[in-house]
Amino acid sequence: MSSKVKGDLLIAQGGGPTAVINCSLYGLVRQAQESESVGKILGARKGITGVLNEDLVDLRKQPKAIIEGLRNSPGAALGSCRYKVAEDDYPKIMDFIKRHRIRYFFYNGGNDSMDTANKVNLLAEREGYELYVIGIPKTIDNDLPFTDHTPGYGSAARYVAQSVRDLGMDIRALPTPVSIFEAMGRNTGWLAAASSLAKTDKDSAPHHIYMPERAFEMEKFLADIESEVGRLGWAVVVVSEGIRTADGKPVYEASGVTQADQFGHTLPGGAASFLAGEVYRELKLRARSEKPGICGRASILCVSVVDQAEAEMVGRAAVDAVIKGESGKMVTLERKCGGKYKCTTGLVPLVDVANAENKMPDEFIDDDSAFVTAAFCEYAKPLLGGDLLEYVHL
Amino acid sequence: MSSKVKGDLLIAQGGGPTAVINCSLYGLVRQAQESESVGKILGARKGITGVLNEDLVDLRKQPKAIIEGLRNSPGAALGSCRYKVAEDDYPKIMDFIKRHRIRYFFYNGGNDSMDTANKVNLLAEREGYELYVIGIPKTIDNDLPFTDHTPGYGSAARYVAQSVRDLGMDIRALPTPVSIFEAMGRNTGWLAAASSLAKTDKDSAPHHIYMPERAFEMEKFLADIESEVGRLGWAVVVVSEGIRTADGKPVYEASGVTQADQFGHTLPGGAASFLAGEVYRELKLRARSEKPGICGRASILCVSVVDQAEAEMVGRAAVDAVIKGESGKMVTLERKCGGKYKCTTGLVPLVDVANAENKMPDEFIDDDSAFVTAAFCEYAKPLLGGDLLEYVHL
Numbered sequence: 001m002s003s004k005v006k007g008d009l010l011i012a013q014g015g016g017p018t019a020v021i022n023c024s025l026y027g028l029v030r031q032a033q034e035s036e037s038v039g040k041i042l043g044a045r046k047g048i049t050g051v052l053n054e055d056l057v058d059l060r061k062q063p064k065a066i067i068e069g070l071r072n073s074p075g076a077a078l079g080s081c082r083y084k085v086a087e088d089d090y091p092k093i094m095d096f097i098k099r100h101r102i103r104y105f106f107y108n109g110g111n112d113s114m115d116t117a118n119k120v121n122l123l124a125e126r127e128g129y130e131l132y133v134i135g136i137p138k139t140i141d142n143d144l145p146f147t148d149h150t151p152g153y154g155s156a157a158r159y160v161a162q163s164v165r166d167l168g169m170d171i172r173a174l175p176t177p178v179s180i181f182e183a184m185g186r187n188t189g190w191l192a193a194a195s196s197l198a199k200t201d202k203d204s205a206p207h208h209i210y211m212p213e214r215a216f217e218m219e220k221f222l223a224d225i226e227s228e229v230g231r232l233g234w235a236v237v238v239v240s241e242g243i244r245t246a247d248g249k250p251v252y253e254a255s256g257v258t259q260a261d262q263f264g265h266t267l268p269g270g271a272a273s274f275l276a277g278e279v280y281r282e283l284k285l286r287a288r289s290e291k292p293g294i295c296g297r298a299s300i301l302c303v304s305v306v307d308q309a310e311a312e313m314v315g316r317a318a319v320d321a322v323i324k325g326e327s328g329k330m331v332t333l334e335r336k337c338g339g340k341y342k343c344t345t346g347l348v349p350l351v352d353v354a355n356a357e358n359k360m361p362d363e364f365i366d367d368d369s370a371f372v373t374a375a376f377c378e379y380a381k382p383l384l385g386g387d388l389l390e391y392v393h394l
Numbered sequence: 395m396s397s398k399v400k401g402d403l404l405i406a407q408g409g410g411p412t413a414v415i416n417c418s419l420y421g422l423v424r425q426a427q428e429s430e431s432v433g434k435i436l437g438a439r440k441g442i443t444g445v446l447n448e449d450l451v452d453l454r455k456q457p458k459a460i461i462e463g464l465r466n467s468p469g470a471a472l473g474s475c476r477y478k479v480a481e482d483d484y485p486k487i488m489d490f491i492k493r494h495r496i497r498y499f500f501y502n503g504g505n506d507s508m509d510t511a512n513k514v515n516l517l518a519e520r521e522g523y524e525l526y527v528i529g530i531p532k533t534i535d536n537d538l539p540f541t542d543h544t545p546g547y548g549s550a551a552r553y554v555a556q557s558v559r560d561l562g563m564d565i566r567a568l569p570t571p572v573s574i575f576e577a578m579g580r581n582t583g584w585l586a587a588a589s590s591l592a593k594t595d596k597d598s599a600p601h602h603i604y605m606p607e608r609a610f611e612m613e614k615f616l617a618d619i620e621s622e623v624g625r626l627g628w629a630v631v632v633v634s635e636g637i638r639t640a641d642g643k644p645v646y647e648a649s650g651v652t653q654a655d656q657f658g659h660t661l662p663g664g665a666a667s668f669l670a671g672e673v674y675r676e677l678k679l680r681a682r683s684e685k686p687g688i689c690g691r692a693s694i695l696c697v698s699v700v701d702q703a704e705a706e707m708v709g710r711a712a713v714d715a716v717i718k719g720e721s722g723k724m725v726t727l728e729r730k731c732g733g734k735y736k737c738t739t740g741l742v743p744l745v746d747v748a749n750a751e752n753k754m755p756d757e758f759i760d761d762d763s764a765f766v767t768a769a770f771c772e773y774a775k776p777l778l779g780g781d782l783l784e785y786v787h788l
Contacts (some may be wrong), residue, residue, distance in 0.1 A: 005660055016568065017563075017564050017567050017568070031525075037424055043788065059788075061439075062788060065786070066786045066787075069785065070786060072561050072785070073786050074563045074566045075563030075564045075565075075785075075788075076564075076567035077567075077786070078564075080569075080570055082568075082569050119473050162695075166692035166694070168469075169411075169468045169692055170468060170470075170692040171688065172469060173407075173469040173470035173471075173472075174411070174470075175474075175476050179687075181664075199723075255667070259674045259680050261680060267570065267687055269667070269683065270667055273649075273663070273664055273667055274652075280653045286653050287653070288661065288688065289663065289686060289687065290685065290686060290687035291667075291684065291685045291687070292557075292685075292686040293573075293682060293683065293684035293685070294564050294573065295561050295680065295684050295686055296556045298560035298563055298564040299560055301556065301559070301695045301696065301783065389466070389694050390468070391463065391467035391469075392463030392467050392471070393467075393471065394453075394456060
C-alpha cells in the first residue's frame, strides 16, 4: 500500500516535554513541506485533547523564523497532555480525522502516546479509512523498548552529568560534606546512571548511583556514604526520583505530601531531600540535596548536539514512512555496530512498543559498588554529544 | 606608607564557592606574577584553617595551564571553610604570618571572611608588624554592603533567570499546573529577584517572587497562585530558600529535618517542596518544586561574562592596592553613572563591611504584585552579561 493522493497531516505531542521534542516537530514540518504528498500540516494543541476539542494550529501558516526557532526552544511547542484516552474517545478521534480528511497522523510521545497511536491505527483499519499512523519516540527517561535510545534522553543525560560534575567541584571545597542529587526517572535509572559520565577519576563525583532497578536499602546507602566521607571527607551521590524499597514503596512517599492525580499516579520528587535528613540523623553528617527537576529537561544550554540531530531525524523519518505507505509503526533509532557512533532509523510495530518499558539491563548495573558498569558508559557516552566542560584542580 | 621591599603573598578563599571565585584567584595570581614587589605567591588550603594547619600551596609552582584553567573552573580551587575564627586563633595566625614573613594577606570571601581579615589587620597594626591586608568580595547572595554588587552574583543570577525561563517553557505545556522554584539566599532575595529577568511578557514565567525581605504570608501566597492558575492555567513562582513567616521562622523548617551545625546555623533548603505540598493540600492543584541548589553557583555554562571579568578585576585590584600600601580595606565595585554599564574598583574599610548585610532596598520590591520593580531589573540586567536564550511559541 502506498499513498498516491495528496493528504493532510496531523501531529500531536504527548507526555512530558524534552529539550528536543520541538526538533522532531521541526524535522517533521520541514520534511512535510518538502514533500509533494502532503497537503495541510496541522498541529493538535495539548496532545490528543486538541483533537478531542478541535484545537488546531496550521503549521504551514507559521513564519519561517518560528519554525526554525523550534529547534532551540524547550517545552512542547504544541502543548502536551497526560490525558488517558478513554475507549469512547476513539470514535470521536476517528470522526475528527474523517471530517478533516486527515491522511497522516503522528503522535510524538512515550509509551502512553504509542498506545493511543496504535488504537487509532487499528480503528482506522477496522473502519476501512485510509490513514497512515506513525509514532515518534520521545522521553528523557529512555524507557521505550525496541530503540537503541529515545530522543530527549541524550540532552537530559548531558544536563545530569554536567550538573553533577559542577556539584562535585563545589562540594569538595566545602565543609558540608554530603550532597544527594536527585535525577528524574520514575521507574528507570537511565538518567541517574548518566551522572557516571561526570566522573574523571576515582575521587571525583559521583561516588554512588541508586537506580529504581534495584531495591533501595537504607543501611547500605548510609554505609556507602559513611565510607566515602571517611575516605575523602565528602561525598556526592545520585538517586533516581523513583527509587523504591524492597516492598515496592517509593522513597519519595516518605518525604512529605504525596500528590496523586485522578489515575492514582503520584507525583514523584523528594527522595533526595528525605535521604539528606536521614544522613544527618543517622550519621551526624550535614547533607544537602539538589533537585533541578524539570529544569533538567528544558535546558537548551545543555542540549546534546547528537540528540538534537537525531530528534530532527526521527521527525523526518516519520514523514518518509507514511509516504512509503507505512502505518502502525514507531520510528526507532538503530545504532551501527563497530566504529564511530552512528544511528540510522528503523520501524517497529506500535503494538509491540505500546505500554512496554525498557529498564536498565543487569549488565549496566554494578551492584557491588552501587554504580554503573563500563558497558553502560560506553553505551551512553556518545549520546551526550561531546565532552563535558573540563576543570582544573590545584 | 608604601611597601618598597619585595614581600611574600598569602591568599585564602572563604565561605561558599561561586562560579567565578577562581577568576579572582586567577586575577590575583597573574597580577602578582606581573609585579616586582611580590615574592612567593602562597595559597592557604581550606580557607583560614589552612593557615592554622599550615596547609599551603605554592601558586608560583603551578603549571600555566592550571592557572589559566582557574578562570573556567567552579568550586573554590584552594578549598574553603566555614570555620568561625576564635579569639585565641588570632595569635596563631599572626605567628604563622610572621614565621612565613608574609607581607600581603588576602581573604576572598563574604561577611565572615571580611571580619577575619579585619581582625588580622588590626592585630598586625597592634604588634607593629608590616602587613597589608585586603579583602576580596565574593558571594552569590549579593549581600555585602558598600559595593554595587558582589562578584559571583551575576553568574548565579544568570543561572536562576535562564533556569526559570526554561522551566516556564516546560510547565506551560503541561497538565501539572504549578511549579515552585527555590533560589538560594538565606537572608536576602537578590537571587530569587533575578528570576524576573526571565520574563518576556505578562504571561511568561515567573509570575511571583517571594523574598526574605518580606514576611511570608501563606494565605497571600496561595491566593496569588490560585489567581494565576485561574488566569493562565499554570503558574511558575520563585521563592528564596530563606523566606520566613512574620514570627521570623524560616519556612524550610516546616519541610523536614532541620540540620544545625556547631554554631547553630541551620542548613536552609526545602521551602519550595513544602509549599508545593501546601498548594496541593489547600488548592487541590498539582504542584512541583525545583531546587537546583548548589548546581546554580557552580555552573560555568551559565557564567556571566561580565561577572567573570569583574571577578578577575577585583583580584588584580587587590594586588594593586597592597602595592600602593593600602591595608584594612575591601575591594568594591563602583558602577559608573549614566551611559553604558561599566564598573571600576574602589576600596572601603574592612571594619565597615565586616558582619554587615546588604538587603534588597524597598524600591526594588513591588509588594502589591509580589514581584520586583523596574528599578531592580535595570540594576540587575547588565550583571547577567548578555541576553538569555530566546525561545519561540507557536
